[in-house]
Amino acid sequence: MKEAVQGARGGGDAERGFFPRLGRWVAHHPWRVIGAWVVVAVAVVGFAPKLATTTDEASFLPSHYESVQALNLQQAAFPQAAAPAAMIVLERADNGALTAADSAGVSALATKLEAAHIPDITAFQAGQATPNGRLQTIGVQMPTDNDPQQKHQTDAVKALRTQLQADLAGSGLKGGITGSAAQTLDSQSSGNKAEALIGVATIGLILILLLIIFRSPVVALLPIITIGVVSQIADGLIAWASKAFDLKTDSSVTSMLIVVLFGVGTDYILFFMFRYRERLRAGDNPKEAVAGAVTRAGEAIVSAGGAVIVSFMALALSTLGLFRSLGPALAIAVAVTLVAGLTLIPSVVSLLGTRVFWPSKAWRTEPRGARFAAIGRSMGRHPARFAAVSGIIMAALAVAAFSFRPTFDLSSGSQGKGSESTVWQKNLQDAASAGATMPSQVMLKSTNGAKLTPGELDSYRGTLAAVPGVAQVSTPFPNETNTVALYSVTLNHDPSSSAAMDTVKGPLRTTAHHAAPAGTAAVVGGTTAIFVDIQSAVNHDYAVVFPVAAVIITLILGLVLRAVVAPLYLMASVGLGFGATLGATVLLFQNSGGNNGLIFMLPVIMYMFVVALGTDYNILMITRLREEARAGRNPREAAAEAVRHAGPTIAAAGLILAGSFASLMLAGQSTLTQMGFAISAGIAIAAFVMSMFFTPAITALVGHAAWWPGRADAVRPSGEARHGGGGGGGGGGGPEGTQEYGATQASVRR
Structure with missing residues (x-):
């Protein structure tokens, strides 16, 4: 059947x-x-090798984009002046305004951390107090060579967090670490x-x-x-x-x-x-x-x-x-x-x-x-x-x-709201200008090999400062050969906001390109430019x-x-x-x-x-x-x-x-x-x-x-x-x- x-x-x-x-x-x-x-x-x-990941947005973009060109130029012209890989953010333990003694303590802390010789950290640089006088930062420089997956940087952040909390004990200060390396960790x-x-x-x-x-x-x-x-x-x-x-x-x-x-x-x-x-x-x-x-x-x-x-x-x-x-x-x-x-x-x-x-x-x-x-x-x-x-x-x-x-x-977006880097990043944003946490960079480069003159640099700085949506432009920082100058541009808005992106995409890049002196060219980089x-x-x-x-x-x-x-x-x-x-x-x-x-x-x-x-x-x-x-x-x-x-x-x-x-x-x-x-x-x-x-x-x-x-x-x-x-x-x-x-x-x- x-x-x-x-x-x-x-x-x-x-x-x-x-x-x-x-x-x-x-x-x-x-x-x-x-x-x-x-x-x-x-x-x-x-x-099979281990599957490695990254949170570096710039690594996702091909080289013909302007933000990547700016990053490459910055790394070539200013190898020791790259943006800090991490940022220590400090405030008084009682949440009060920082005193002169507190600021001196921040500088001493930077020196003490540098003396600890934490692997893969090259320098600590104490910054100025925020405009409201409640926060102060220490920039942390780390090498980027031979670290494509940022493992050395994240390991350094782990060690630094342990060392930081030990050094803060009894100092009257409290703080945490944010910045790109800390965000990656x-x-x-x-x-x-x-x-x-x-x-x-x-x-x-x-x-x-x-x-x-x-x-x-x-x-x-x-x-x-x-x-x-x-x-x-x-x-x-x-x-x-x-x-x-x-x-x-x-x-x-x-x-x-x-x-x-x-x-x-x-x-x-x-x-x-x-x-x-x-x-x-x-x-x-x-x-x-x-x-x-x-x-x-x-x-x-x-x-x-x-x-x-x-x-x-x-x-x-x-x-x-x-x-x-x-x-x-x-x-x-x-x-x-x-x-x-x-x-x-x-x-x-x-x-x-x-x-x-x-x-x-x-x-x-x-x-x-x-x-x-x-x-x-x-x-x-x-x-x-x-x-x-x-x-x-x-x-x-x-x-x-x-x-x-x-x-x-x-x-x-890939971190929890309570992570250390997120919390201290928000504290820094609340205390400083919205764009101060991640300034944009304008790179002015000589195209004919001639050195950039002080007059050209100052005039160009004034033109950038007049761009709508720009809060502040730093003094130009030339490289050793005086053929490339870096301007740190603070925006009025949160660097990841639509308003900041509109500023970079529109008036800032337009002005930077068109106002560049004869014999020079400019590129605009930074986090906001990457988002654009x-x-x-x-x-x-x-x-x-x-x-x-x-x-x-x-x-x-x-x-x-x-x-x-x-x-x-x-x-x-x-x-x-x-x-x-x-x-x-x-x-x-x-x-x-x-x-x-x-x-x-x-x-x-x-x-x-x-x-x-x-x-x-x-x-x-x-x-x-x-x-x-x-x-x-x-x-x-x-x-x-x-x-x-x-x-x-x-x-x-x-x-x-x-x-x-x-x-x-x-x-x-x-x-x-x-x-x-x-x-x-x-x-x-x-x-x-x-x-x-x-x-x-x-x-x-x-x-x-x-x-x-x-x-x-x-x-x-x-x-x-x-x-x-x-x-x-x-x-x-x-x-x-x-x-x-x-x-x-x-x-x-x-």
């Missing part, structure tokens, strides 16, 4: 194609697959805590939700164990790629990798497990069910993963080193996870058989799926209502996206990366669906979901949260995840809808059945993935909090509004024209409909959605 059942299933057609062959091989040779993964994991973990420390917290939250969420869905601790532990191995391989490959191509990786990438690996990996496991359970219910033995699940889910996993990888790799076109490294890193992680979803997971399930569902017996019987069936029936009757309501919700949220304002200070150039680079990326990724993903959809019309409205729906996500984030954090703006890279990060993962769920829904159409249903009936059967898979995958990214909000960093909400909200919108309602409703309304110019929804012979219908998800149901299901089940019962 088993042979009769297999014949009814169209086993001959199942023999053909890449995914059927892969499924059979994995199902019958599980130990070989597992052994290969173990060998690769040991090799990668044993030989605090960012790394915060990132390590965030990684641990995010890892625990992500894994805990996956365990709980999979226990609820499958009622089996074995299934719940499956992604934790397997993806734990996969993550080590992915980390090693990313580290190799970063080293080989000199990619600059931001400190937030490692936290995102945890979520991407476990979140996306669990999605692909769900795609497979729902199909595996479906094949068991149809009467397959466990190994046949594994092979059938790879056959049916393989196309969905590969096409969905391909869309994600393309979205990430499109960032290689970015002018920012941050995005050029982030995209390939996440693409590598998804690629490794995709391969694991097609090989490692099925091989483990092949060994376990039905024991993977232990102790639950629910896998044996088809649940009624009343909720999704009712939603599907309602959509089939009223697709226009579902399309209108879901479309209006997304469009209304998208309106708020037009008020998005970016901020560019990555270092402060990052904004310019991001605007370029919006115009290049977004369209390229959209076109490639549309082509992938066209190849998967063998149609032109459906990919176009699917991508339009994804774009609408992107706008809705950005709008929701603006409403929560910018309009209601009191923030001046949102982290500048948020739209790019959202674009990658919302577009890519939204396309994942669209593929899952549309391929299931095509499968139902091939079984002989009209467009409205096919949409209803697609929601009934793919709905549970999309709901489960969306819930787990959205929850995984929401764990980023627990990190206590504004950057990760905004990213966590935006990505989780985007995934929720993609899963529960776009893919669940908007996409099937529009497809039902468009009808057969959705598959133009092909006939991908044409009714197929029973065997092809069952085995060649694509990889659409089969959440709560499955084979009973095809016409021959009843006959097959009857044969099984007999």
Whole structure:
């Protein structure tokens, strides 16, 4: 009778194609697959370098930007006069105004710290008291050569903090350390805590939700164990790629990798497990069910993963080193996870058989799926209502996206609000001029080899001081050959604010360039100038990366669906979901949260995840809808059945993935909090509004024209409909959605 059942299933057609062959091989040779993964994991973990990160925004910009040119000129002309790598900020222990004795004590403290000979610190220089007389600083110089990952500087800050507190005991002063090196150290420390917290939250969420869905601790532990191995391989490959191509990786990438690996990996496991359970219910033995699940889910996993990888790799076109490294890193992680979803997971399930569902017996019987069936029936009757309501919700949220304002200070956003560098940086900002904490630099350079004259320098200084938005310009500081002069320019506004950026981008750079004396040229640098150039680079990326990724993903959809019309409205729906996500984030954090703006890279990060993962769920829904159409249903009936059967898979995958990214909000960093909400909200919108309602409703309304110019929804012979219908998800149901299901089940019962 088993042979009769297999014949009814169209086993001959199942023999053909890449995914059927892969499924059979994995199902019958599980130990070989597992052994290969173990060998690769040991090799990668044993030989791969450590993945290093940086918070230096300038390192993300290419050399043709003016702020980078200014930095290079400053380092060449004034190697001993670079901006302090760290800043000691001091005040009286009783919070009173500093006295002359206190200022003398600050100078003595600088001398004492220098005598301590802390490694990798070259000099201490006591500054003047702030205008309100409450704070005084000591600049800390550190070498930058041979320290590309800033490890020597962060180690020096650790030692300096210990020494500082020991020397302050009994002095009547208190203080802390801020500045770029201290911010890097605090960012790394915060990132390590965030990684641990995010890892625990992500894994805990996956365990709980999979226990609820499958009622089996074995299934719940499956992604934790397997993806734990996969993550080590992915980390090693990313580290190799970063080293080989000199990619600059931001400190937030490692936290995102945890979520991407476990979140996306669990999605692909769900795609497979729902199909595996479906094949068991149809009467397959466990190994046949594994092979059938790879056959049916393989196309969905590969096409969905391909869309994600393309979205990430499109960032290689970015002018920012941050995005050029982030995209390939996440693409590598998804690629490794995709391969694991097609090989490692099925091989483990092949060994376990039905024991993977232990102790639950629910896998044996088809649940009624009343909720999704009712939603599907309602959509089939009223697709226009579902399309209108879901479309209006997304469009209304998208309106708020037009008020998005970016901020560019990555270092402060990647730290907790209570970190030492953040606290003392804010104290210094409150006590001094807003722009005094990070002055801009104007570099005037002779272009003909002639020395700069005092008259030229003084006149140029007066011109810079008259620029609107400039509070103060220092006396020019010439280099040893008198061919380069440095002006420290204090702005009226916070160096990371939009007002300061407007000053640098507009009147300061314009005046500096045009007012340069004959035979000289000027460049404007500093932190604010770096932010200005990052904004310019991001605007370029919006115009290049977004369209390229959209076109490639549309082509992938066209190849998967063998149609032109459906990919176009699917991508339009994804774009609408992107706008809705950005709008929701603006409403929560910018309009209601009191923030001046949102982290500048948020739209790019959202674009990658919302577009890519939204396309994942669209593929899952549309391929299931095509499968139902091939079984002989009209467009409205096919949409209803697609929601009934793919709905549970999309709901489960969306819930787990959205929850995984929401764990980023627990990190206590504004950057990760905004990213966590935006990505989780985007995934929720993609899963529960776009893919669940908007996409099937529009497809039902468009009808057969959705598959133009092909006939991908044409009714197929029973065997092809069952085995060649694509990889659409089969959440709560499955084979009973095809016409021959009843006959097959009857044969099984007999």
